[in-house]
Amino acid sequence: MAHTYVAYIDESGDDGLDKPFRQVGNAGGSSKWLIISACLFRQTHTLDAVRWRDEINAKMPERQSRTLHFAKLHHGQKLAAVQTIASKPLRALSVVAAKEPIPPDIYVEKNQLYFYMTRYLIERLSWLCRDHRPQAAEGDGRVAITFSRRGGMQYDEFRAYLERLKADESGEVRIHWPVIDIGAVSAADHSKSASLQLADAIASAMAAGFEPDRYGNCEPRYAETLKPITYHRKKNYLSYGVKIVPPHDECGLNQQQLKMVEIWK
Numbered sequence: 001m002a003h004t005y006v007a008y009i010d011e012s013g014d015d016g017l018d019k020p021f022r023q024v025g026n027a028g029g030s031s032k033w034l035i036i037s038a039c040l041f042r043q044t045h046t047l048d049a050v051r052w053r054d055e056i057n058a059k060m061p062e063r064q065s066r067t068l069h070f071a072k073l074h075h076g077q078k079l080a081a082v083q084t085i086a087s088k089p090l091r092a093l094s095v096v097a098a099k100e101p102i103p104p105d106i107y108v109e110k111n112q113l114y115f116y117m118t119r120y121l122i123e124r125l126s127w128l129c130r131d132h133r134p135q136a137a138e139g140d141g142r143v144a145i146t147f148s149r150r151g152g153m154q155y156d157e158f159r160a161y162l163e164r165l166k167a168d169e170s171g172e173v174r175i176h177w178p179v180i181d182i183g184a185v186s187a188a189d190h191s192k193s194a195s196l197q198l199a200d201a202i203a204s205a206m207a208a209g210f211e212p213d214r215y216g217n218c219e220p221r222y223a224e225t226l227k228p229i230t231y232h233r234k235k236n237y238l239s240y241g242v243k244i245v246p247p248h249d250e251c252g253l254n255q256q257q258l259k260m261v262e263i264w265k
Helices: 044-060 077-083 112-135 153-167 194-208 223-224 255-265
Strands: 005-012 033-040 091-098 143-149 186-188 242-245
Touching: 005 044, 005 112, 033 044, 033 112, 033 242, 044 077, 044 153, 044 194, 077 194, 077 223, 091 112, 091 194, 112 143, 112 153, 112 242, 143 194, 194 223, 223 255
Parallel strands: 005 143, 091 242, 143 186
Antiparallel strands: 005 033, 033 091
């Protein structure tokens, strides 16, 4: 039987912890934040996602490429993109890692921080699929997960990581395993998937509110525009559709970044 849901995952920022962090006025260095986001919808909307991406492009006839890269859009185009996404039958979820407060020698293995944060994202994806199953009778209730392919990432290793989490008996792993099809975890190129381009827009929209630009400014409006489609339970967003690690009061947020937290309260 076919999957009920599909989820597409992309990130903004990097998981590097051993380089100098990017400073205002200097484009070099590692990002201060790592945001990993998922765009989830029913599998029956798979072809619709191409039309959703093309609907965004139709609002920007001056663009020459059909491929959507949120970072390459100007402010008005970015707002138009997230406004379009927010009108569609999909859900957005994001996990947000503040890298500066992370003590040294914690995440020393390759992809370790990325795997750790993605675990939180998979947890929330599983809760969302479980919670909405009564409204989605088609398929087998499971979700097929596709990552945007990233350099140095072996997806067979990530599937093995999920298998280890599934076998964990400590009670600390809160993934609802009946809806997660580990064997269906895959990767695709951003340029070849309209759905991944939507996930990229969600991740980049979240990042804009936390990662200062070259002038030291953050922009929360993109993420705020996505609030209507962001996963929550009884208006609780910060435990579900938006997970900040460490807790936001330990991240040393400035006044602009605090506006991002206020959006989700």
